[in-house]
Amino acid sequence: MKHAVLAVGLLLASLTAHAGPAINVGVVYDYLEGDRSSYLKRVYNGGTSTAFIKVNVLEIVYNADGTSKEVPIASMTDAKGAATSRDGLMASPARMIVPAGGRQGTRLLYMGERDTERYFRVRFIPVVPEKEDDFAVTDEERAEYKDALAAGVNVMAGYGTVFFVRPKDTRFDTQISETASQYTLRNAGNSVVVLDEFRDCSVAKKTDCEATTKHHILPGRQLVFEKKPERQFSFQMIEGRAKKPMSVNSNG
Incomplete structure (x- = not known):
C-alpha cells in the first residue's frame, strides 16, 4: 500500500511495572470541528494510587515531503510586539490530580486564526510531584506519595494523543x-x-x-x-x- 497520509503513533513511556497509577486517555485521535473552540478530554485512572499528571501540548508541523516536527506553541502579539496569548492549543488545567478509580477532565482551548487546519500533540504524563510542579499538594502529602510508591514496584505510563483543529470554514472534497x-x-x-x-x-x-x-x-x-x-x-x-x-x- 502506497500513501502519503498522516502517520502518528501512541507515545508510551513506561518506567517499570506492576502498581501505582494507570491512566487511560480513551481515543488517541480527537477532532475540533470548525464551529467549536474547546474540547473536553477526560482522563481515567484505573491504578491503585493517585495520578499526578502534567499535560503538555506541542504543535505538529508538516513539511512538503510529508515529514513532520513538533514545535512549541507560539504566542500572539499586540501592536507593540508584546505577547498577549498563545497562538494555538492550550490545556486548562495543565496539571491534573486523578484519584485511583476516578477521572478528571481537561479542557483543550484553541486560540488564534483558523484559516487552515492545524495539528497538535497532547501528552498526558504521570509524574511524582515535585515542589516546582505546581500541584496543589502540601509537602507532607508529597512525601507520603513518594514513600508509597517507593514501597513497591510501580508503573508510570504516559500517553500522547493527536488533536486536529479544523478550519472555521471547513470544506470537504x-x-x-x-x-x-x-x-x-x-x-x-x-x-x-x-x-x-x-x-x-x-x-x-x-x-x-x-x-x-x-x-x-x-x-x-x-x-x-x-x-x-x-x-x-x-x-x-x-x-x-x-x-x-x-x-x-x-x-x-
Whole structure:
C-alpha cells in the first residue's frame, strides 16, 4: 500500500511495572470541528494510587515531503510586539490530580486564526510531584506519595494523543479514482478525511482479514492502495460529522 497520509503513533513511556497509577486517555485521535473552540478530554485512572499528571501540548508541523516536527506553541502579539496569548492549543488545567478509580477532565482551548487546519500533540504524563510542579499538594502529602510508591514496584505510563483543529470554514472534497490495479482517494478539501475501520478481507472467506487500521488523509494528499485478487477493502469514510460506509472489490 502506497500513501502519503498522516502517520502518528501512541507515545508510551513506561518506567517499570506492576502498581501505582494507570491512566487511560480513551481515543488517541480527537477532532475540533470548525464551529467549536474547546474540547473536553477526560482522563481515567484505573491504578491503585493517585495520578499526578502534567499535560503538555506541542504543535505538529508538516513539511512538503510529508515529514513532520513538533514545535512549541507560539504566542500572539499586540501592536507593540508584546505577547498577549498563545497562538494555538492550550490545556486548562495543565496539571491534573486523578484519584485511583476516578477521572478528571481537561479542557483543550484553541486560540488564534483558523484559516487552515492545524495539528497538535497532547501528552498526558504521570509524574511524582515535585515542589516546582505546581500541584496543589502540601509537602507532607508529597512525601507520603513518594514513600508509597517507593514501597513497591510501580508503573508510570504516559500517553500522547493527536488533536486536529479544523478550519472555521471547513470544506470537504474527497476525489475518488479507480483503475484496474489501483484505488485512489485524494483530499482536495481543506480538512483531514478519516478512513476508519479499514479492513482488507477475502471475498470468499469474510473472516480472513488483515488487521483493522485507521488512515488520515491530510488536505492536498492522497491514499493509494493496490487492488488484490479475491480481496475486498471496506471502510468508513469520515468527513467531519458525516460518515459513509464504502467498499472496493478487486476486479482481478
